[in-house]
Amino acid sequence: MEIQLLGMTVLWLFLYGYLIVASIDFGAGFFAYYGKVTKQDHIINRLISRYLSPVWEVTNVFFVFFFVGIVGFFPDTAYYYGTALLIPGSISLVLLAIRGSFYAFGNYGSKDNNLYLFLYGATGLLIPASLSTALTISEGGFIEKRGENVVFLAKELFTNFYSWSVVILAIVSVLFISASFLTYYAHRADDQKALELLRRFALFWSPPTILASFLVFVSLKQHNVRHFENILDRYWWMFMLSLLCFLIASVLIWMRCRYGTAFIFVMFQFFFAFFGYGASHLPYILDPYITIYSGYTNDTMGITLVAAFILGLLLLIPSLFLLMRLFLFDADYVKGKKL
Known part of the structure; x- marks a missing residue:
């Protein structure tokens, strides 16, 4: 495998890890606020709090690795995306700061402050929506190079059908991934009331996830024909596997059995779709300005970064495993017997 392709694959693995871990976190915040508004917080919010307490601080580790890595491997991305992401990137950073701050205030300060919970829940939807613009921009059509200057076409981005379809997919995917995991978590906690409520959430958000995916495909055909045809010609099988995993997960949740297996299939669903999108x-x-070959750093730096990031991945995965073993899935902790 070429060093450029290997480097991009490692970075994509980090971004996929962030997609899963952050989605659970973002969706959990929204469900916590929804439970408060609908007077169902006594059913699910303690369970959600037990999940969030050990993991909220480590969620962004995957994103930091990816951000540092993409600039290290492909320095040209800083030049082009630095301009394009100035607005959506700044919004994302502000939202991440608000989310972290108000989670801390809400859990270690005013426990029942509705404003803190609202901000935590709202940012759970707004952050993925703002971050998804990076994928939209990568399809081309939103950046122009005029001489030595890079010009971001903000109006085209905010009025583009494909852009909004990606935003919709990002939001509903976050809610589906989170609800699927929390359903499994409620099952492990042997909390039947929370299980039934979260199971309904997972089933409710499953059809919008698939519909939003088809909406993205339709809009991609209009926006970037080359990418769309590449999917149909070479990578259609990955998206079919993604659809199959989605169906298996949904059936298992609907049948009230094997919630852990169902969530594994949800992860496979997004794995195949995410890597199918990336490979195609x-x-x-950044179409048409940056490729993995034209924007690549030198071989020495590339090999060093690949080795460093693989080692980082090998350290991060066992760390998360220990976190889950010692806290999230500890028999007493998950049932609220140990804090």
């Missing part, structure tokens, strides 16, 4: 988009990182 290659060699472009």
